[in-house]
Amino acid sequence: MTTTPSPSRAGIRVASSPWGPDDQLGALNLLSPLAQAEVLARADGRHVYDLSVDYFVGMPSFQAAGDPAYQIYMSHTPAGTAVDNLNGVGEETNRHVCYSGDVVFMYTHTGTHIDALNHFGVDGKIYNGFTPDEHLGSRHWTKGGAEQIPPIITRAVLFDVAGLKGVECLPPSYAITVDDLRACLDSAGTELKQGEVALIRTGRMAYWPDKTKVLGNPPGLGLEAARWLTAQGIAAVGADQECIEVGPSEHEDNWLPGHCHFLAEAGVPMIELLNLEELSRDGHTELCLIAAPIRLRGASGAPLRPLALPLRPVSTADGGTS
Structure with missing residues (x-):
C-alpha cells in the first residue's frame, strides 16, 4: 500500500535585522543609489510595461477570510x-x-500590491523582533508599515517558469524548485545579483480576471526555492499570482511558510498579482523595475503600480552602457 508522506516542518523564525534594532527596511537596505543610476542609464524608455491590473467592482480578491471586496x-x-x-x-x-x-x-491586499514587513510574523513577533504589545496600536502597526517602503528602482530578473516548461500556466499547486529557478537563469543566460528583484511567472495572469482560474491552489515557490532566492540577497520578490508561494502549504507547522520566510525571517517585501504576460510574450528577462506603493502609514500592504523597462545590453567595447 502506498502512503502519502506527512508534510515536513518549515522551522521558520523571526530574524533580527543586520542593520540594527530600529531597522524597518529589511532587504530594501540593499537598494543602492549607484545601482539605481546604473539601471536607469541602461533602461530602454521606448518600451514601458505596466505590470499592474485594473481595480473594478467584481475583481478577484481575498474574501474567504472575511475581507471586503473592492x-x-x-x-x-x-x-x-x-x-x-x-x-x-x-x-x-x-x-x-x-x-x-x-x-x-477595499482590503489593502487587493489587486497588484506589495506586502509590508508587518504583514506576517512568527511566534508573536514581526521582522526585527517588533511585537504587538509594544508596536501595534488601535488602528495599525507603528513598525514595519507600508509607508516605510521606499521607491523601488533596481534591476529585476524574470523567472519565466511557465515558459521554461512550455505551458501557458503551471498546474495548480505546482511547487517551483531551486532547479527550476536555476534553469530559468541558464536559459536566459543571465544571473541574479544582490539588491535586485526576482519576478516569478507561473502563467496564472493569462486567465485574469477569471476568479475560477486565478485564485486558489496556486502554483508558486516551494520553501526551498524561496530560501534560495533570499540567499542571493534579493531586495524584493514578486509573482503573477496571489501569494507567490505554492498552495496549499507543504509544511504542517505553517499555512503560509513562504510569507513567514520572506517577511519575518528574511525581511523581503512581496509583490503579488503582477501581470507578467507581456514581458514573457516579448522575451524580456532583464528589466529596470520602478515601483512605489501608496504610503499608507502602518498598513500591512498597499496598492502598487510597477513599471518595467527592458535593459539595453552592457557594451563590451567601451565598458559602459550602450
Whole structure:
C-alpha cells in the first residue's frame, strides 16, 4: 500500500535585522543609489510595461477570510451637486462647474500590491523582533508599515517558469524548485545579483480576471526555492499570482511558510498579482523595475503600480552602457 508522506516542518523564525534594532527596511537596505543610476542609464524608455491590473467592482480578491471586496461609489455627481448645493455657491454655478468625486473601499491586499514587513510574523513577533504589545496600536502597526517602503528602482530578473516548461500556466499547486529557478537563469543566460528583484511567472495572469482560474491552489515557490532566492540577497520578490508561494502549504507547522520566510525571517517585501504576460510574450528577462506603493502609514500592504523597462545590453567595447 502506498502512503502519502506527512508534510515536513518549515522551522521558520523571526530574524533580527543586520542593520540594527530600529531597522524597518529589511532587504530594501540593499537598494543602492549607484545601482539605481546604473539601471536607469541602461533602461530602454521606448518600451514601458505596466505590470499592474485594473481595480473594478467584481475583481478577484481575498474574501474567504472575511475581507471586503473592492467597492467604488460616487460621493458627488454633477447633477447631484447642483441639487444638493452642499458648497453653497448656487444651482447656476454648480450646473456650470461639473463636479464629480468618489470613494474607494477595499482590503489593502487587493489587486497588484506589495506586502509590508508587518504583514506576517512568527511566534508573536514581526521582522526585527517588533511585537504587538509594544508596536501595534488601535488602528495599525507603528513598525514595519507600508509607508516605510521606499521607491523601488533596481534591476529585476524574470523567472519565466511557465515558459521554461512550455505551458501557458503551471498546474495548480505546482511547487517551483531551486532547479527550476536555476534553469530559468541558464536559459536566459543571465544571473541574479544582490539588491535586485526576482519576478516569478507561473502563467496564472493569462486567465485574469477569471476568479475560477486565478485564485486558489496556486502554483508558486516551494520553501526551498524561496530560501534560495533570499540567499542571493534579493531586495524584493514578486509573482503573477496571489501569494507567490505554492498552495496549499507543504509544511504542517505553517499555512503560509513562504510569507513567514520572506517577511519575518528574511525581511523581503512581496509583490503579488503582477501581470507578467507581456514581458514573457516579448522575451524580456532583464528589466529596470520602478515601483512605489501608496504610503499608507502602518498598513500591512498597499496598492502598487510597477513599471518595467527592458535593459539595453552592457557594451563590451567601451565598458559602459550602450
